[in-house]
Amino acid sequence: MAPGQRAEAAAATDSKMERYSKAIRSLLATSLGLPGMQDLLAKELPEEGADYRYTFYDEDPIPQNRLAFGDPRRYEIESHQFRVVKNIDDSYGLELNFQHETMSGSSPWYAVPGPDGPLQVMSGATIRERRNQADAGVRFLRGDWSHHAAVGYSSENDYVARYGSYSVELESADGLRVTSWGVSYSNDEVTPTDAREFGRVESADRDALSGSLSVTQVLSRNTVLQGGVSLTRQSGFLSDPYKLVWIGGAVIAENRPDERRMLTWTARLRHFVEGPEAALSMDYRYFRDDWDVAAHTLDISWKQPIGETWEVIPSVRYHAQSAPDFYAPYFLSQPGGIHWSSDYRLGTFGALSYRLHARLKGEKWSLSMGAEYYDSDESLALATPHFDSPGLVSFWRLSAALRFLY
Amino acid sequence: MTLELHRNVFSEMGCPCEISIYANSAKAAREAFALGEEEAGRLDRKYSHYRSDSWLASFQERASQSGGAEADAETAVLLDYAQSLFEFSNGSFDITMRPLTALWDAVRAIPSPEQIGDILGRIGWHRVFWDGQVLSMPPGMTLDLGGLVKEYAADRIAGLLRQAGFRHGFVDLGGDFHFLGPHPDGSPWRVGIRNPSARNAALAEISIGSGGLASSGDYERCTEINGRRYSHLIDARTGWPVESDHDAGLSAVSVTAPTCLVAGSVATIAMLHQGARAKAFLENSGLAWMSVARSGSIEGAIQ
Numbered sequence: 054m055a056p057g058q059r060a061e062a063a064a065a066t067d068s069k070m071e072r073y074s075k076a077i078r079s080l081l082a083t084s085l086g087l088p089g090m091q092d093l094l095a096k097e098l099p100e101e102g103a104d105y106r107y108t109f110y111d112e113d114p115i116p117q118n119r120l121a122f123g124d125p126r127r128y129e130i131e132s133h134q135f136r137v138v139k140n141i142d143d144s145y146g147l148e149l150n151f152q153h154e155t156m157s158g159s160s161p162w163y164a165v166p167g168p169d170g171p172l173q174v175m176s177g178a179t180i181r182e183r184r185n186q187a188d189a190g191v192r193f194l195r196g197d198w199s200h201h202a203a204v205g206y207s208s209e210n211d212y213v214a215r216y217g218s219y220s221v222e223l224e225s226a227d228g229l230r231v232t233s234w235g236v237s238y239s240n241d242e243v244t245p246t247d248a249r250e251f252g253r254v255e256s257a258d259r260d261a262l263s264g265s266l267s268v269t270q271v272l273s274r275n276t277v278l279q280g281g282v283s284l285t286r287q288s289g290f291l292s293d294p295y296k297l298v299w300i301g302g303a304v305i306a307e308n309r310p311d312e313r314r315m316l317t318w319t320a321r322l323r324h325f326v327e328g329p330e331a332a333l334s335m336d337y338r339y340f341r342d343d344w345d346v347a348a349h350t351l352d353i354s355w356k357q358p359i360g361e362t363w364e365v366i367p368s369v370r371y372h373a374q375s376a377p378d379f380y381a382p383y384f385l386s387q388p389g390g391i392h393w394s395s396d397y398r399l400g401t402f403g404a405l406s407y408r409l410h411a412r413l414k415g416e417k418w419s420l421s422m423g424a425e426y427y428d429s430d431e432s433l434a435l436a437t438p439h440f441d442s443p444g445l446v447s448f449w450r451l452s453a454a455l456r457f458l459y
Numbered sequence: 460m461t462l463e464l465h466r467n468v469f470s471e472m473g474c475p476c477e478i479s480i481y482a483n484s485a486k487a488a489r490e491a492f493a494l495g496e497e498e499a500g501r502l503d504r505k506y507s508h509y510r511s512d513s514w515l516a517s518f519q520e521r522a523s524q525s526g527g528a529e530a531d532a533e534t535a536v537l538l539d540y541a542q543s544l545f546e547f548s549n550g551s552f553d554i555t556m557r558p559l560t561a562l563w564d565a566v567r568a569i570p571s572p573e574q575i576g577d578i579l580g581r582i583g584w585h586r587v588f589w590d591g592q593v594l595s596m597p598p599g600m601t602l603d604l605g606g607l608v609k610e611y612a613a614d615r616i617a618g619l620l621r622q623a624g625f626r627h628g629f630v631d632l633g634g635d636f637h638f639l640g641p642h643p644d645g646s647p648w649r650v651g652i653r654n655p656s657a658r659n660a661a662l663a664e665i666s667i668g669s670g671g672l673a674s675s676g677d678y679e680r681c682t683e684i685n686g687r688r689y690s691h692l693i694d695a696r697t698g699w700p701v702e703s704d705h706d707a708g709l710s711a712v713s714v715t716a717p718t719c720l721v722a723g724s725v726a727t728i729a730m731l732h733q734g735a736r737a738k739a740f741l742e743n744s745g746l747a748w749m750s751v752a753r754s755g756s757i758e759g760a761i762q
Contacts, residue, residue: 073745076547083543084720087536087611143668144645196626
């Protein structure tokens with residue numbers, strides 16, 4: 054993006070703009086409305102700074118009337134994220150990310166038939182795990198082109214992931230349109246714990262290759278629209294080695310297809326609302342894959358500045374998805390196909406999440422705090438589900454982040 | 460194809476100008492220079508208050524008649540911008556204050572309070588009717604876009620050059636800069652900020668890759684009456700020039716901003732504020748700035 058229109062629309066989203074006082078932003082917006090000024094905002098690297106974010110994620114215990122047996126306490130994750138952005142000069146910038154997570158709790162295993170529908174069986178022992186993730190990226194500008202390349206590595210005791218990505222962005226001559234292309238690849242290796250004892254696969258791997266295209270168009274002084282499509286192909290061991298399936302009384306490992314092709318369409322709208330000087334965002338995403346899963350996601354947020362230093366962002370997100378043919382909470386007899394899964398995450402359901410973020414900005418720092426409540430349920434689905442999925446989760450997520458600009 | 464730096468020095472709007480760009484050939488560079496000079500000339504002819512035949516002269520004449528005058532798109536945005544500046548500076552920056560400047564320019568003695576009061580009664584953007592399309596003002600009132608046009612021209616020429624595909628270079632219209640982008644190897648341009656008391660000595664160096672850079676200072680023009688220095692900068696509210704006799708007073712301010720127009724306006728308003736208020740104002744803006752006090756001390760950091 055670039056033009057006069059951009060200044061207003063970007064005023065609420067661009068961190069560089071946020072550094073300027075409201076009066077300066079308004080002067081800039083007016084000055085960029087002059088003819089021929091559209092091309093002026095030269096591409097710039099992201100602002101240099103350091104970030105720390107703490108997140109606490111806590112799943113509600115599974116209700117007793119949905120539990121067959123096992124520990125009702127579900128996952129709890131604490132995460133610490135560090136990020137540093139350093140620009141070498143006007144056209145080269147580096148970014149480093151590090152994340153450390155600790156997880157504990159029990160997870161849904163499989164479901165069994167109950168008097169009023171399926172009941173969830175949870176893993177008995179409390180799982181305690183740690184995950185570390187590090188990635189590094191470089192961004193460089195060449196004329197109208199902006200390139201970004203990154204590699205990363207994530208490791209936990211039973212899972213290792215390596216990934217890389219490359220993307221390039223081109224701004225149109227009139228500055229009103231930005232087109233971007235990207236590819237990414239990941240290779241994951243899973244080595245489940247207690248594999249022999251529980252008859253789990255001992256070691257397996259999977260790959261994912263993904264390509265994406267998006268076009269961002271400035272529609273008016275205050276409105277920016279983005280459309281995008283991405284294609285992903287996953288192959289290899291795509292099952293969750295810890296998930297089990299109840300089939301006619303026997304309990305065996307789930308078995309998903311070893312290939313999955315996914316297509317995602319996205320549309321994002323950013324609109325700057327002049328009266329309250331707020332930014333309205335509406336994001337819609339449509340997902341479809343060759344397992345016959347379809348999903349719709351709509352995310353609406355309102356970013357409201359209060360005075361020069363505060364910002365409050367309430368948002369709401371709705372998600373609905375349909376299940377693949379091989380999903381059922383349990384199978385009374387051997388299913389027709391060769392694939393089966395009772396992982397509630399593949400079921401037909403809908404979910405609503407409500408979020409509130411607040412941000413306090415200083416000259417060289419900002420402090421953000423956020424809370425989110427997520428609830429998923431069959432009754433929120435768009436299509437009527439064939440089955441109940443007793444493992445459906447609800448959770449709280451609380452976060453605090455501190456950011457310093459150099 | 461190799462990019463080479465081409466430099467063109469010319470005179471326009473009553474000041475020395477320069478366009479320096481990296482181009483594939485001398486021919487491409489010449490085309491860029493022609494584009495830039497032509498645009499600077501167009502804006503000077505359109506908005507100059509020195510020319511009685513300028514478009515602005517006839518526009519303000521029509522605006523003084525009943526019904527007012529309709530502004531073209533370019534002028535409309537400039538007037539919108541001037542109105543924002545008037546509000547932003549609480550009336551200190553006013554494009555109708557030309558008669559005040561003329562009064563102080565003409566006299567060799569301090570004008571009498573009556574003379575100043577008489578003019579203050581006849582000027583002021585608040586007496587102008589402007590609805591975003593039509594401008595209507597009392598007869599005899601004039602518009603002076605001199606404090607905006609040179610900065611706008613630097614931005615506009617840079618925009619035209621970017622549109623023509625140039626990415627590395629800068630436009631300098633008498634100290635109002637717009638940088639299209641850094642040298643092709645990514646290194647920034649270095650601009651010397653002049654010492655107000657020793658015109659040719661650079662006081663500090665600013666590194667900048669892209670965006671606008673403008674300065675406001677009393678070294679450009681200054682009137683000395685009865686041994687006291689009076690800046691050419693006049694506060695439209697009081698009718699008096701900014702007094703810059705004290706050591707703590709500012710003699711120059713440089714500001715960088717995404718556009719030269721905003722950089723220039725902020726530098727000018729800071730000079731009008733003077734002293735501690737100027738510093739608070741600059742710090743509040745969120746823009747990068749540097750000021751030189753009359754004592755010679757430098758504050759702020761542009762890079």
